[in-house]
Amino acid sequence: MGKNVRMPQSLAPPPVTVGSRRVVAPSVERIRAALRFDVATARATAEATVDFCGGAVDGYPALDLRQPLDWVRLDGRELPTDAWAHADLGGGGDSRMRVLDIVVDAGSRHVLEVGYQLETPDCVGSQPIGWTHDGVTFDFWMSDLQPGRYLEMWVPAPLVHDRFALHLEVAVEGTDRPHLLLANTAGVDADPARRTWSVLYPTHFTALSPMLVLGPADALEVRRSAFGLAGRGRSLGLVTARHSDADADLGACEADLQGWLSYLATRYPPWVHGDTYWAVIWAPGRGMEYDGATTASVAALEHEVFHSWFGRGVKPARASDGWIDEAFTVWSTAAHRAEPPRYGAEHLPLDETPVVLYPSHPWSRHTPLESYREGARLFSGIAHLLGGPDRLRAAMADWYRANAGGLVTTDGLGAHLKLWSGIDISPWWARYVHGRE
């Protein structure tokens, strides 16, 4: 099927007029990038090529990249670097995008090429490249919580409604030390010396999908196993890795991962990712989900595994839809005293302070922190309305199955819950999702 059949443009944010410019979301088909890490000089450089089509209407196309530019070319023509500068599109916080200062016709094909130094991305909470003696430690280290924290930290990328082919060439230079690259795709080719890789990600990935972890091979412990998963004819491979400064029993983590993955495959079929699940264990205080993969502390592992169903098995169509997966994941896996209890079902009165879980601006780019606690309370309230936690889980299993592998919206979930249960949940949706009095 053609791209537009799979991915209707209607999930893109509508054009927004800023000053005299009508800014549009283009449709990205392919991104290729070469990332070079020179250990001898502790410097990294990148070159990237983006094949894209103009948006639904003529306008100035917006993508993002949180790195300073050395040069820019559009359709083979050199442009000044400020012809692809950041602009505030009204999405709030740090949700600025880089807008090409050229009108492109709706649907017309273009090639954007950029060269840049790879530095600590210019966004809240981003992490520097880890230069160590004779090696480099690198991790995409994405986050939902701040704008600009997906692929666009390192490589030019569109917003999360857009699916594209992503091909990375990664090279570690200036050292003889073998390195290990872990990525959530079967399409990794490593050279025998283990210092250059070609990484091809699945074409249904969006900017929040790809995991990439790179480090000296002797600083990463890796276990590989395989086990049966409900609904699959062949076994699922499991790669469990640990950075040497993370204090974790890798065998115990592997056993837990197999348990959670087996259970969730039974409870929420189908499994929509590839033939392997990747888990990279890091020190406490972090956790991030990717499509069929996670980088997480031991304490966050169960939460992040759950996201391979809700969050990356069905993915938010816009950043504003990201509250759903955090809320439902906390409701389903809560392990901390700070979180409402797992599988709660408590009456939620309609006179509490309204909560905004869905930022209304279509170019908004973050998941509000309230999604975790207040969002889980909302699901507890909906479980109560529906007749108990088992009813909510059955409703969510049906919603997941209907959308598996696709993009989901807040409106779509609201409509599903109403239709599934015959109960009008819209007053709760209005007050505790959209923050309306």
Ligand SMILES: [Zn+2]
């Ligand atoms: Zn989460």
